[in-house]
Amino acid sequence: MHSNSEQAGGPNADALLAAVGELVEQSLTPLPDRDVVELMRGVERAARMLVAVQHRVLIEVDSRSIPADTGAKTIKLFLMETLRLSNVEAGARVRAATRVGTFCDMSGAELAPELPCTAIALRRGDISVEHARRITAVMVRVPRGVDAADREAAEKLLAEFAATGSPDDIGKVGQSILAHLDPDGRITDEDDRARMRGIRIGRQRPDGMSPISGEIDPVLRALLDPVLAKYARPGVANPEDPTSPGAGVDRADPQLIIAAAQRDTRTAAQRTHDAFTLLLRELVDTNMIGAHRGIPVTTVLTIRLEDVEQLSGVATTATGGTVAIPEALRLAERSRPYLAVFDHAGLPLHFGRMRRLASPAQRLSLIAALSGCSRPGCDAPASLCAVHHVHDYSKGGPTDIENLVLACDHCHSLINDSEAGWKTVVLGDDSEFAGRTAWIAPEHIDPTGTPRVNHRHRAGELLAQIVADIHARRERERGAHRRGRRPGDIAA
Numbered sequence: 001m002h003s004n005s006e007q008a009g010g011p012n013a014d015a016l017l018a019a020v021g022e023l024v025e026q027s028l029t030p031l032p033d034r035d036v037v038e039l040m041r042g043v044e045r046a047a048r049m050l051v052a053v054q055h056r057v058l059i060e061v062d063s064r065s066i067p068a069d070t071g072a073k074t075i076k077l078f079l080m081e082t083l084r085l086s087n088v089e090a091g092a093r094v095r096a097a098t099r100v101g102t103f104c105d106m107s108g109a110e111l112a113p114e115l116p117c118t119a120i121a122l123r124r125g126d127i128s129v130e131h132a133r134r135i136t137a138v139m140v141r142v143p144r145g146v147d148a149a150d151r152e153a154a155e156k157l158l159a160e161f162a163a164t165g166s167p168d169d170i171g172k173v174g175q176s177i178l179a180h181l182d183p184d185g186r187i188t189d190e191d192d193r194a195r196m197r198g199i200r201i202g203r204q205r206p207d208g209m210s211p212i213s214g215e216i217d218p219v220l221r222a223l224l225d226p227v228l229a230k231y232a233r234p235g236v237a238n239p240e241d242p243t244s245p246g247a248g249v250d251r252a253d254p255q256l257i258i259a260a261a262q263r264d265t266r267t268a269a270q271r272t273h274d275a276f277t278l279l280l281r282e283l284v285d286t287n288m289i290g291a292h293r294g295i296p297v298t299t300v301l302t303i304r305l306e307d308v309e310q311l312s313g314v315a316t317t318a319t320g321g322t323v324a325i326p327e328a329l330r331l332a333e334r335s336r337p338y339l340a341v342f343d344h345a346g347l348p349l350h351f352g353r354m355r356r357l358a359s360p361a362q363r364l365s366l367i368a369a370l371s372g373c374s375r376p377g378c379d380a381p382a383s384l385c386a387v388h389h390v391h392d393y394s395k396g397g398p399t400d401i402e403n404l405v406l407a408c409d410h411c412h413s414l415i416n417d418s419e420a421g422w423k424t425v426v427l428g429d430d431s432e433f434a435g436r437t438a439w440i441a442p443e444h445i446d447p448t449g450t451p452r453v454n455h456r457h458r459a460g461e462l463l464a465q466i467v468a469d470i471h472a473r474r475e476r477e478r479g480a481h482r483r484g485r486r487p488g489d490i491a492a
């Protein structure tokens with residue numbers, strides 16, 4: 001039905017690219033001020049309309065199952081691979097298309113978009129995708145019990161407001177609309193709450209801290225309140241006060257708790273934070289959570305020997321986080337995590353072909369050596385990975401450390417002998433990454449079939465390589481200069 005090149009006259013981006021190409025080149029200097037501003041408005045409108053076009057194409061690609069045919073598990077992963085979008089950008093684009101894009105039913109008839117007025121405004125270029133995103137954020141909070149006419153009116157109102165106002169103000173307008181729709185919060189039912197619940201733990205920042213936000217439902221709240229009443233009290237679980245009681249607060253002397261509370265200068269937020277630390281440490285230490293992927297649910301810390309000696313640097317965890325060395329050693333003292341100390345000489349263990357599943361010791365050393373999934377571009381940390389045999393076990397590949405590599409479940413499932421499958425190889429001595437496992441992408445992603453290693457978990461390595469290349473080039477240029485030639489002559 002969808003043959004490749006028969007419809008030569010169909011929609012394509014050629015004219016668009018030509019027009020944009022001209023605008024990029026043309027001089028703006030001769031334009032009077034008013035025309036420059038007019039141009040700015042026109043370009044903004046066009047960019048907004050293009051977002052609607054992106055949604056159309058995205059929905060078309062998805063409806064033809066193109067992502068599944070090429071091995072990408074979801075449309076989002078397909079966008080990340082073919083357009084080189086970030087995880088965040090690809091996710092946002094798919095969500096926006098779902099809300100304001102036009103889908104078709106089985107017979108090919110067009111269905112009304114979920115947010116019809118917002119969709120029309122975006123298509124006209126009256127609002128931006130950021131406006132649409134903020135409208136969505138308000139509309140998901142409209143309780144299911146609100147009748148359809150009110151819901152439609154709310155969306156229409158928001159879209160009209162968006163066409164004249166800033167995205168920043170939509171939240172405020174939304175608040176008053178929501179207050180009007182459900183003044184005493186009684187229409188909100190269990191399904192609404194289930195839809196809204198969520199805790200987001202953001203990426204760890206370079207300073208070691210991670211943002212957390214979200215909304216919890218009444219059940220979690222009911223479980224949490226008594227726990228916090230006990231452990232987030234002033235004087236309890238205070239890391240700055242060695243005499244402050246922790247989990248054993250029940251058995252502590254009441255006078256001691258009162259004294260500790262008087263010394264306690266933490267904010268309520270800090271006490272809540274410390275209560276969570278205490279709670280999770282208790283859970284992990286008492287082994288209540290059991291095992292996950294063959295190793296106990298506990299912190300796996302990887303430390304380089306030189307860092308321990310100098311009490312500097314960071315330990316990495318199996319979940320891809322970092323902990324400063326002094327804190328890591330304190331954690332190790334108190335909660336017995338798995339500790340892998342490396343002298344940075346490479347893979348430390350060798351096991352014969354003993355069994356199908358890698359042993360905990362092998363998994364730990366893989367985590368320490370590789371820190372995460374080995375497919376180029378994947379940033380799944382080691383805790384989300386399975387052990388993969390580079391030479392297939394069923395074809396005689398040994399369960400040796402040299403033949404094992406970490407791959408997350410998704411990447412693991414991409415490895416197969418079909419045309420759309422990925423392959424893995426161990427790089428030989430002639431490679432700069434000798435001994436590492438490289439992946440070969442299927443033809444639709446990398447037509448050259450070059451084996452590539454994953455640098456995502458070793459950002460420093462790639463940077464070092466780039467710096468080395470720059471140094472080498474400068475050295476060559478200096479050499480050429482000394483011989484009285486210009487650098488450009490070298491290749492000739």
Ligand SMILES: [Zn+2]
Nearest residue numbers: 373378408411
């Ligand atoms: Zn992966």
